[in-house]
Amino acid sequence: MGTGGMAAGGSEVMEAFNREISEAGIEASVEKFCSMHKVGCRGLCAKDVLVDVIVGGKKTTYQYTKPGMVSRIVKEHLIKGEPVADWMVGEDYYSFHDKQTKVVLSDCGNIDPEKIESYFAVGGYEAAKKVLTSLSPEQTIDIIKKSGLRGRGGAGFSTGTKWEICRNTKAAQKYIICNADEGDPGAFMDRSVIEGNPHAVIEGMIIGAYSIGATKGYVYIRAEYPLAVERLRMALAQARGKNWLGKNILRSGLDFDIKIKLGAGAFVCGEETALIASIEGQRGMPRAKPPFPVHSGLWGKPTVINNVETLANIPYIIRKGADWFASFGTEKSKGTKVFALTGKVKNTGLIEVPMGMPLKEIVYDIGGGTNKGRTLKAVQTGGPSGGCIPSELIDINVDFESLAKVGSIVGSGGMVVLDNTDCMVNIAKFFLEFTQAESCGKCVPCRVGTKRLLEILSRITQGKGKEGDIELLEDLSHDIKASSLCGLGQTAPNPVLSTIRYFRNEYEAHIKESRCPAAVCKDLIEYSILADFCKGCGACMRVCSSKAITGEKKKPHSIAADVCVKCGACYDVWVFKIW
C-alpha cells in the first residue's frame, strides 16, 4: 500500500477486510490463523488495490479490489476456501513480474514497512551487523567497489570510489546524506522504496556512515511525499529503539544518527551542492565544483550524498556478496535498476530489471505494449535531463553507456512511453517549461538560455516558427550545455536536442506547414464533430465548460469554433472513438 494504492482506496479496502473478518470472525479465526499486513508498493500500481490472500500457503492475488468486493472474498475464499476467480489477477500480472529481477524491490510489497520486526524477518540489519562486527571500513568500501555499484541518482558515479575519497579526507566531522528529493516528473522509485522498505535505506546509511567515518546523517526528502516521510519517521524511531541508531551502535563504537530534512519544492535541490545549501537553510542554489562535497560539503565538512536506491542496494550487496551483485547487468553497468514505467503503456508501475535489458522487453513483455492499439512512437528516459529513444531504436539495451550513445540517459529511472498521439515538439516544450521554471537563476545560460529555448519552442507549437529556428535551437542548446553551472542547465537542452535528432520532421511540419502531426498543439488544431458519427448523446455537451457545443438530443451536435477554448474535455469523453 503506497501512495498509489492509497489513492485507489487501499485504506478503505483494508478497513473493509477488518470489518468483514471481525464480523465473520469466530468462524475464520477458529479454523484458520488469520492475520493481516499492509505492505509497500508492489510495482504494478495500475491494478491497485492489490490484495494477497494466503490460505494454506497458497497465495492468491486480487486486483482492482474495491471495499464492496471484500465481503465476497472473505465469505467465499477465507471461509469456504474457494478463491473468487472473477477478480483474480490475470496472466499479465505474472508476466509483469516474471521478467523482473528484484534486488532493491525484493522486499517491497512483502514486508510491513511500519514494523522493524518484519524487516528483521527477511534478514534486515544482518548486513549492518556483519559490517560493524567483522569488517573494517576499508574492507566494506572494497566490497562496494568490487560490486560495481554506480549511483542511481543520475550521473552514475561509482559509489565505492565516492566513499573511498571521503574516507581518505581528513576531518573531525563528516556527514552522509540520503538524497530523496526525487524531483524528476515521472519517476517515483525513491518514494516507493521508502514507503515499502524504509529500513533498507537506513541500514545502507549506517553502513555508509561506518565506511566513511560519519556520525551524522540526513535524509533530504520531498514534502510532497507525506506517506514516505511518515514511514521514514516511524522507521527511524524504531531503529533508535533497537540501538541501530544512536550511541555506540552494537557496541562497535560507532555513533550515528539520522535527521529528516523536508524539501520545500525545488527540483534543483536534487543537485548535490544545492541540496547542501538547502539543508543549511539557504536558497537552493548550486555552487561550482570543485571543491566536491566529498572534500567540502555540508557546513564545509566532507559529505557523501547518495540516492535512495543506491543506499537501498547496499545491505543486499553486503549480505549476498559483491560477486552476486556484479553477476547482474553489463560490463560497465552492474546490478539492477528500478524504472518507473509510465505513459502510454498497459502495465504502468515500478519495475526492476538487470542493467542492459533490451528496451523492447521492458516495453512489450513487462509493460504489455501500447494501449488501445496505438503505435509506439518513442520512449522518454531520464526525465527533464534525458532524451527520447525513437521506436526504431527499441532494440537497444538499457544501461548507462548504451543510452548515452543515443543521446539519452538512465537518469533517476523515469521511463515514459509515448505513442502516436504525442507531439514531440510539445514533449520538448513540456520539459523545457519544467526546467525553465525550476532553474535557480544563478547562471546566465540556464536562467536566460532556457527561457529563450522555451520561447522558440512555444512559437513553433503556435505555428509561428521561423525558418532557421531549428538550427537556432540546436546552437543555443549546445551552448547552454557547455556553459551552465550545474547539472540542471547542462542537461536541460537534452529533450530538445534528442527530439530534433529523431523527429526533425515534426518540427518542420510545425514550422513550414503550421501543422501538428499528432494533433496536440492547441493553436494548430480545431475541434469539430463529425456529423456522420455523432449519435447526439450529449456527453460532450455536458462537459463543455465554455458552452461551445450545441445540438438537439439524438441529432448531430456541433462546436462553435469561436467559443471553443480547445480544452479537449469533449474529446476525452467521446465514447464512439474511431481511432
Add this chain to the structure above:
Amino acid sequence: MVTLTLDGIKISVPDGTSVLDAARQCDISIPTLCHHPKLTPHGGCRLCIVEIKGMFRPVTSCTTPVSEGMEVATKSPALEKLRRTIIELILSDHPNDCMICEMAGDCTLQELAYFYGIRENRFEGERRIYAKKDGNPLIERDMEKCILCNKCVRVCDEIQGVKAIDVAYRGFKSKVCPPYERDLNCEFCGQCIRVCPTGALTGKNWALKGRQKDIKGIDTICPYCGCGCSLTLNVRKNEIVRVTSKEDTINEGWLCPKGTFGYHFVSSPDRLTKPLIRIAPKNSNKLQVTSYKLKNRKDFKDSSPLPTGQAGVTRPSSLFREASWDEAFDLIAKKFKGIKEKHGPDAIAGLSSARCTNEENYLFQKFIRAAVGTNNVDHCARL
C-alpha cells in the same frame, strides 16, 4: 607554490589562488561580470570560463583553484563563441537604452558588447519589466538593468554586514530586492552602487549631471571623520557630481553614506567661506535659525535629495561683516586673553571635533593646555 601553464605561459602562484587571479597576474585578460576581488567567487555570469586539459567541459576560472601542472587555455574559438552567446543572452533581457543610461561609457556590459561586436541579437523574447520604482532618497534601483551578478548582495553581506538585500524568486524571475520588495531602508553606504557592473544601481543625485567623459577625478581625503578615507571627487564644470573612491586606497574603495552621498555642503550657499565678525550689539540678537528637520523620508521624494538653501542661518548683513582670517584670529586672541586675565584660564574650555585629524586634535589640546593653560578640553566623540 603551484606551477601551471596559462595560454602557454608558465607561472608559479601560491596554493589556493584561483585560475582567474593567476591569469591576471600574467596580464591575461579574461572577461567577467560577477567577479570582484574582495568578494567570494560566484561563478554565475559564466564569462570567465576557460578550458583546462583533462576536464571535459569548460569551467569558470574564478571558482577553480590552481593545481600543479594544470594546463589552461583562456581563449579558443569555442570559448569565444560561448562568451558571445552569453553576452547575447544577457542583452536579450536588458533594456537597450545605453543612450540615456547614466552608466554609459562606464558599464562593463556595454564594454563587452562593444568588444564582441554585438549589434544584432539572435535572441529576442520576454524582458523583465518592473513598474515599481524604489522610493528611497539616495539609491536608484533600476532592476530591469540588473544582470543578477549578485555583487551587490555579496558586498552588502560580506563587506558591510547589513544584508539589506537578497535575491528573491528564482530562475528568469529572480530579482534582487529588499525583503517583501519594500523600499530600500538600509545604511545607504552605497557599496552596492560601487560594485554594480551596469546601470542597475546608481546614485539618485547623479542623474543628468553629465557623462563620464566630461568628469574630472580629483583625489582628496574625506573631511567627515578621522578615518581619513580617500575620496575621488567626480567634478564637472567645477561641480561635484558624484563621489567615488579608488580600490588601492586605505579604505579599499569602500565609503560610508556621508562620504558617498554627503557632498552637497561643498557648494551649498549656506556654507561659510569667510570669517564673519558681529557688528550688531549682543542684545539686539535677531539671528533667526530655521533648521530643516527631517520629519520623514517622504519629504525627500519630490525635491532634490539633499536640500540646500532651505536649511541654515539667515544672516542679515546688519548683524555680521566679512573679515580677513588675520583680523579674525587677532580678535579671538584678544578676547581669549581678556577672559583669561579677568577670570583665570579655567573660565575657558575647548571642545574639538571628530572631523579633525589626530594631528589637528593633538594641536588643539596642546593649545588649550599649554597656551590657554587649562585642562578643560574635550572631544565631541566622547559625548
Add this chain to the structure above:
Amino acid sequence: MLEISTDNELKLNDILNRYTAEEGNIISLLQDTQDVFGYIPEKSVGWFSKKLDIPESRFYGVITFYAQFHMHPRGRNLITACCGTACHVRGSDRLINSIQTELKLPEGKETTEDGEYTLEKVACVGACSIAPVVIINKKVFGEMTINRLMKELKGKKVEE
C-alpha cells in the same frame, strides 16, 4: 493581514522552541509556520527575524525560492493538479483547463476571488502510474477524468 497578537506570539514561540537558533533551520521554521497559519504571514517573518537576528531579506529570499511557500492565504479547498510527465501525456493540461474554466479563475491567479478554491500545479506527486492525478483536499484521485473531476467539484459546491 496577520497581527502579532498574544495568541499568535505563543504559536510562533512554540515553533521557535522546536529548533535551535541557527540559520540552518530557517526552512523548517517556515514550514511549521505555514502548517500553523496556512501561509507565511509577513509579520511572522519580522518576528522571527528579530528573535533570531537573521535579516528579513534572507527569509524573503528563501520563501520566494521554494515553491512550497505561500505568502498569501489560500482557498478553503485546495486542488492540486499534478503536471508530471506521465500526467502530462495523459492529459493533465485538459484537466487544468477545465478546472480553470469551471472555477472562473482569473488568468495567472491561483485562488478564486471568494477565497473558496485554490488550484495549484505541482511538478510530480510521484503517483505516475495512476496518471493523471488530482489531489482535492489531500485526497488523491488517480486516473482522473473530466467527468469525475466535474462531479467532485460540483459535489463540493453543493455541500456548502
